[in-house]
Amino acid sequence: MKKKAISSLLAVLCVIFVLAACSNGNSGNASNGSGTPVNSESATVEADHTGEDDAAASNDEEFTIRVGSWFLDDRPYQQAYMKAVEEGYKKLYPNAKIQWDITLGATYFDKLKAQFASDSAPDVTFFQKKDWFKAGNFMDLTNEPIVSRLTDAGKKSPAVLYEGKLFGVPLGSTPAGGVWYNMDLFNELGLKPPTTVQEFMDVCEKLKAAGKTPIALGFKDVWTAQLFMSLWLQSYGFASDTDYGMKMYNGEINFDDPAIQAVFKNFQTMQEKGYFNKNALSIDWPASAQLFASGDAGMIVQGPYMPGTNKDNIQKGGFKPFQLGYFPLMDDKGNTQVPVGTNASLAINAKTKLVPESKALLDVMTSSEVLGSWLAGEGALSYFTDVQVKFDDPVMDTLKQYVDKSSFSNRIEDFIPTSATTAMTDLVTKVISGAPFHPSDLKAVQDAFEKDKATVVLPY
Amino acid sequence: MNLNRRKFWTGVLFLLPALAVFLLFFYYPFLESVYYSFTLWNGSGKPEFIGWDNYVNLFTDPHMTDGLQNSLKMAVFGIVVQNPLALLVAVLINKRFRTGAFIRTAIYFPVIVSLVVTSVVWGQLLQFDGFFNEILNRLGLESWTRDWLGTLKTSFPTIILLSQWQAIGFCAVIYLAGLQSIPPDMYEAAELEGARGFTLFRNITLPMLMPTVTIVLFLTVVGALKLFDLPYIMTNGGPGTSSYTLFLAVYNAAFRENNYGYATAGGIFLAVCIIVVSVVQLSVTRRREVEL
Numbered sequence: 001m002k003k004k005a006i007s008s009l010l011a012v013l014c015v016i017f018v019l020a021a022c023s024n025g026n027s028g029n030a031s032n033g034s035g036t037p038v039n040s041e042s043a044t045v046e047a048d049h050t051g052e053d054d055a056a057a058s059n060d061e062e063f064t065i066r067v068g069s070w071f072l073d074d075r076p077y078q079q080a081y082m083k084a085v086e087e088g089y090k091k092l093y094p095n096a097k098i099q100w101d102i103t104l105g106a107t108y109f110d111k112l113k114a115q116f117a118s119d120s121a122p123d124v125t126f127f128q129k130k131d132w133f134k135a136g137n138f139m140d141l142t143n144e145p146i147v148s149r150l151t152d153a154g155k156k157s158p159a160v161l162y163e164g165k166l167f168g169v170p171l172g173s174t175p176a177g178g179v180w181y182n183m184d185l186f187n188e189l190g191l192k193p194p195t196t197v198q199e200f201m202d203v204c205e206k207l208k209a210a211g212k213t214p215i216a217l218g219f220k221d222v223w224t225a226q227l228f229m230s231l232w233l234q235s236y237g238f239a240s241d242t243d244y245g246m247k248m249y250n251g252e253i254n255f256d257d258p259a260i261q262a263v264f265k266n267f268q269t270m271q272e273k274g275y276f277n278k279n280a281l282s283i284d285w286p287a288s289a290q291l292f293a294s295g296d297a298g299m300i301v302q303g304p305y306m307p308g309t310n311k312d313n314i315q316k317g318g319f320k321p322f323q324l325g326y327f328p329l330m331d332d333k334g335n336t337q338v339p340v341g342t343n344a345s346l347a348i349n350a351k352t353k354l355v356p357e358s359k360a361l362l363d364v365m366t367s368s369e370v371l372g373s374w375l376a377g378e379g380a381l382s383y384f385t386d387v388q389v390k391f392d393d394p395v396m397d398t399l400k401q402y403v404d405k406s407s408f409s410n411r412i413e414d415f416i417p418t419s420a421t422t423a424m425t426d427l428v429t430k431v432i433s434g435a436p437f438h439p440s441d442l443k444a445v446q447d448a449f450e451k452d453k454a455t456v457v458l459p460y
Numbered sequence: 461m462n463l464n465r466r467k468f469w470t471g472v473l474f475l476l477p478a479l480a481v482f483l484l485f486f487y488y489p490f491l492e493s494v495y496y497s498f499t500l501w502n503g504s505g506k507p508e509f510i511g512w513d514n515y516v517n518l519f520t521d522p523h524m525t526d527g528l529q530n531s532l533k534m535a536v537f538g539i540v541v542q543n544p545l546a547l548l549v550a551v552l553i554n555k556r557f558r559t560g561a562f563i564r565t566a567i568y569f570p571v572i573v574s575l576v577v578t579s580v581v582w583g584q585l586l587q588f589d590g591f592f593n594e595i596l597n598r599l600g601l602e603s604w605t606r607d608w609l610g611t612l613k614t615s616f617p618t619i620i621l622l623s624q625w626q627a628i629g630f631c632a633v634i635y636l637a638g639l640q641s642i643p644p645d646m647y648e649a650a651e652l653e654g655a656r657g658f659t660l661f662r663n664i665t666l667p668m669l670m671p672t673v674t675i676v677l678f679l680t681v682v683g684a685l686k687l688f689d690l691p692y693i694m695t696n697g698g699p700g701t702s703s704y705t706l707f708l709a710v711y712n713a714a715f716r717e718n719n720y721g722y723a724t725a726g727g728i729f730l731a732v733c734i735i736v737v738s739v740v741q742l743s744v745t746r747r748r749e750v751e752l
Contacts, residue, residue: 110715113503135504222696279588281610281699418717423522430700433611444522451517452719454500454508 062095065354065361068115068122070108071344072100077308077377081370088364093357116349123352124361126344128159133167138347139355142166146362154383159342168347169366172380175403176231176339176411177303180310180395183325185212185298193327196334197266204275207298215270216297217280218288219429226413226425228301232263232329233412239335245415249456255420255445262332264427264437271432280432294319301329304379307393324395328402338402339411343380417452420445497725502718514725524726526701527709528733530616534623534705535684535737542624543673543680546631551661553632554639568633570626579693582622583609609695615703619690627683631676638672639665674745681741685734706730 067085072078086098101122103111109129115121116137125138132138141147142165147155150169155161160168181193186203189210194200204214219225236259237244247253270276277283277291285302292300293313300306307324314321328336346365348358364370368387375382375389379396382389391397413421423445431437497514499507518524553564570578585591586608593605608618646664655663666673688707691697697704697712710730714723 106716116504132504137504219698220696222698279607279610281695282583282587282607419521419713419719422712422717426522426698426700429698430612430702433607433615433699433702435612435700447520451521452717452722455502455719 059093059357060095061093062097063093063354063357064097064099065124065357066099066101066122067361067365068101068103068108068112068125070103070105070126072102073104075309075312075377077374081374081377084370084373085361085365088367088370089361092360092364096357098361119351121349121351123349123354123358124365125347125349127168127347128342128344132347133160133162137350138167139350139352139358140165140167141169141348144359146359146366149366149384149386151383151385157342157345157383159345160347168345169362170342170345170383171366171371172343172375172378173340173383174304174343174378174380175399176234176341177227177301177306178231178326178328178338178399178402179215179299179301180292180306181299181325181327182292182295182297182322184322185295186325193325194330195327196330197332200330201269201273201275203298204270205273208274213277213291213297214275214299215277216288216291216300217276217432218283218285219281219432220283221285222425222429224285224288224302225428225432226421227303228329229263229267229424229428230412230421231301232266233260234337234339235329235335236260236262236331237412238339238410239331239337245410245412246458248412249415249453249458255424255442255449256439259331260424260442261437261439264431264441267428267431268437271434276432281429289313290317293317295322304396304399305377307379307391307395308377311393324393326395326398326402336402336405338399338405340403341411342383343378415456415458416449417455419452420449423448493724493728496721497728499721501721503714503720507721510721514722515729517722518726518729521709522701523697523704523709523712524706524729527697527704527706530704531685531687531706531733533616534620534687535681537620537624538627538680538684539677539741542627543631543676545624546628546676547635547669547673549628549632550635550639551665554636564633564636567629569629571630571633573626575626575689576693578622578626579690583694586618609703610699612699612702615695615699616691619694619703622694623687623690627680631680634676634679635669635672638669642668670745670748673748674742677741677745678738681737682734685730685737706733 072082082100089096089098102108112121112125112127112132116132116135121137125132127138146169147166153173154170155166157170159170160166185207186192189206191203191206194203207214217224217228237248237257241247244253244259248255248257277288277297280288283291288297288300289302289306289309290313291297293310294317302309310324313319328338330336346362348355348362352358366384366387368384371382371384371387372389375387376391379391379399380389381400427437427441427445430441496507498509498511500510500513501507549567553560553567587593588605588607588610592608596602596604606614608614642665646668647660650660650664686707687705688711691703691705691708692711695703697708706726707730710723710726713719713726717723
């Protein structure tokens, strides 16, 4: 009886081991970040991609190639981009399938981290931070033909450059954002875009008197609180001193600096005077964008995607269309500084088995006919010499004028640890909730900075 | 002897797969975590050993300290308010009446609804222009209206109350099971002696229910210290750090700030807190079981 039990157990264990072995084999393809190639030959093709003709001649194999992203949502220009990529890639690989691995928001990066750790990351990946290529996750693209299409700024972009090598291609150069306003409403009330903080407060007061919410906030998405604070601090700190961030990093400037205090005092004044929507902390940013699109709010502080987003919101909500205006946040004297960054970059998984296929996909995703309209939707300028961006909305010309005037592209977040940024954002939400600002509140930011200073990766 | 040895090895053989899985997926990661908690590590690079710094920093970080305070408040509220209420509800629905089954179902219903759904719905109801403020307005109590989840004083108390909406039903059902396991002849005997109402409850129900009280209190305390989803979805810890819990602070340290070494130290600290509080609570309630 016991012998039987032992033999049964051994038999079961054998089956488990066999199944486990099979399972490993199956997951091997995926775990190597190779997608799920149906034809095993595709996994061993190592020839360089040299153009559409070469590719079309020998690329009738079936395979699935995976693309990871955190932002490709259901907005029309995002959907159009994905469709254009799929159509473009079909011309090269008629039997290939693109699998979009989309996880919206910051969770994507957590997932990506786990995927790289388990060798199951997508073949082609959108990314923002340097951590990935420092860890050896991305393929070195320095000598690839795609690099020759980049502008000088693109080739030097800190978003992709590491130790003299390019580990990705930057897509769009984007201003960080600013204040978008309802120009029709401003004209109706005889308001002009403010140039100083006092004028800004005056505009808010007049909008409030007209029964409108001066500024729509959606601080349930805390990154919008961070954006507002960061953009304002940019003008207070960096406009008159481009070394502001580095001085902060070196400890020459502390977080109780008058410039930082001024930003928080402004928030307090605006909160006390009722310049924000009363549900500012319990609605997310799409809800605040809806409030703005409806015409009930006069201004919103957001990124360069606002023209496209606002147009969509007006269409979807059936609101009365209006012309959008833009001005940057300013300091007391009227100085402004609009930082420019890279909206997203593309990289190839260093362990992909679909090397030529991934390179070809990168070519398609950055081609002029595909990338141009997506960049327009993002409100971004191109890093590629052969990709032209045409903006439908004249407000983008205004934005460009301010960007051209700005001399510095780094932000406060580049010089301080994330925990200090979080602590400052906490303080913003605290002040917006109605708690008065005390300079001593900034001690928590200073503490966070000192605790995690070692985690900062300086931009230069 | 031979037979015993064979029995022993057969047992070991049966245990091996489960043991291997347990070692691989529980103890190994746990020991790794202990190591990471002493490092500066962003999750993708090489961890750098920094000694006790992460543990020391836990006690000066407002996210962690406010989170710990809130988690403890939640646990105390669970013990002092939630449990007596759940017991009261259980005693009431244990009585036989016509709509008893419906009421029992209604009380347990919140437990089966996803907390994410619950959070989103309550979030809408509690907004400044939401249902509750509308009711207050109609009652002429405009001065009471506020953004319930958006002010320092009300955000965490609101979360506590919302958590009770679910927890009371859950605890009440466990108490109900405990009540129904008390032999009816004990009550009959006591009634023959002239005991009635609260005397019955004090001298029969409560002592017989003490093992259940121990379990429910244990679950309440552990659940309170591990509270994460409600504040994460409804306020993300804000405004400021007013609605942080310890678990949320650990989560944000890892996934918002990429500070995995520090977050792991926070996680281990959280585990120690749960163990200490649970041991104290279990020893106290078990002693009461014996006394009663």
